[in-house]
Amino acid sequence: MEQRKLGKPTDQRMALLRNQTTQLLWYGRIETTVDRAKEVSRMAEKILTKAIATYRDTVKKIETRKKDGKEIQVELVNDGPKKLAARRSIMRVIYDVPELRQEKESIASFKERTHNIKHPLVEKIFNEYAPKYDERAKNSNNHYGGYTRVIKTGYRRGDGAETAVIELV
Secondary structure (H helix, E strand, O other): OOOOOOOOOHHHHHHHHHHHHHHHHHHOEEEEEHHHHHHHHHHHHHHHHHHHHHOOOEEEEEEEEEEOOEEEEEEEEEEOHHHHHHHHHHHHHOOOOOOOOOOOOOHHHHHHHHOOOOOHHHHHHHHHHHHHHHHHHHHOOOOOOOOEEEEEEEEOOOOOOEEEEEEEO
16 A cells, blocks of 8 residues: 655655654544545554554563562563564654643642653553453454544635544544
8 A cells, every 4th residue: 555645755744644643642533634634544553553462461570679678579560572562663653742730730749640651652552542442352353453533524724625533433
């Protein structure tokens, strides 16, 4: 399948698609032109498929640490090799989005909530979207894909371009 050029040089086109894919995965829906929406859909589907295939790959490890002169055992859960490779691959495609403070949230509670989250969007993909869409696939007889929906919304007033809303299902 051939990629659309979107009237831009490769570096600008890839930056645009990465940005719109990042925004789609962060907010769940964006409005853009139909051709851009179709390309963003392709990128987002590949990212989500990769996350769904590997999100369960974890390694549990028990580590002994000293605290206040006592030895305590701590159970650590790390990414397995496949999940780590998928996480790095996804991080090459999307941009890093900072976690924002919610309305009426104190700085202390915001810091406590986000102190161990380095890449919020990647965590959202693996902890929220992957289990959700994996469950959806199991309910539909292992039919993977179809995580995005493109809805045409008419024509833009300024230049007459056909617009669409793309959203996660």
